[in-house]
Amino acid sequence: MAVCKYCGSQIPDGSKFCPECGAPCQESAAPVQTGSAYIPTPVNSPVNTPVEAEPALPMKWHNFLTVVLIIGGIFNILYGITYLFGGQYARQGTSADLVYSVFPAIKTCDLIYGICTIGLGVFMFYVRNRLHGFCQNGPAMLLRMYGISLILGILYAVCVSAIIGQSAFDASSVGPIIATLILIFANRTYYAKRAALFVN
Secondary structure, three states, X not given: OEEOOOOOXXXXXXOOEOOOOOOEOOOOOOOOOOOOOOOOOXXXXXXXXXXXXXXXXXXXXXXXXXXXXXXXXXXXXXXXXXXXXXXXXXHHOOOHHHHHHHOHHHHHHHHHHHHHHHHHHHXXXXXXXXXXXXXXXXXXXXXXXXXXXXXXXXXXXXXXXHHHOOXXXXXXXXXXXXXXXXXXXXXXXHHHOOHHHOOO
16 A cells, blocks of 8 residues: 555555545656646747848938038029019110010019019928928928929929910920939939838
8 A cells, every 4th residue: 555645645556546535546657747847849839049230321312412402492582583573684784674564464474473482482481491300201391392493493484375365385384393303213212212200
């Protein structure tokens, strides 16, 4: 007759459990490990592996652009004031009074264009602040600014062409339009890659 190693009671032969405490009489084939036993990692469980950080994208163009927008804003405001008073014709060797006497409707066109250009200059300061502060809508505002500038230049050339009866699209007007289109696509690609930075 065996003796229970847990409570000391006698256990009848052939019994698998102690009649007093219920403890098993025989050791299990696979004893349970206690304490800080090593537990292997299952095959399908995720393993923490070091993740390499993505290299930082260069921001030289962004920094350059925040400075250019300030200069561009000042330039557009002064440029718009010039159109309000017809000063652009003095650079062409003629006077605003002469042009307006022949084509009176151009004066209205110049006034509207001048006011819109001044507004665009003010908007450029707003865009610059959004970009500088890494605001979420900064890149979108930049593209919108370019779009406004593009539409404004095209509409002015179309209106002048209709008034004078011949095309006003020359190198001085087509050049900025092409340059603006290039800037739209280039900046769209540039800031799309850096969208994660603009979260404010």
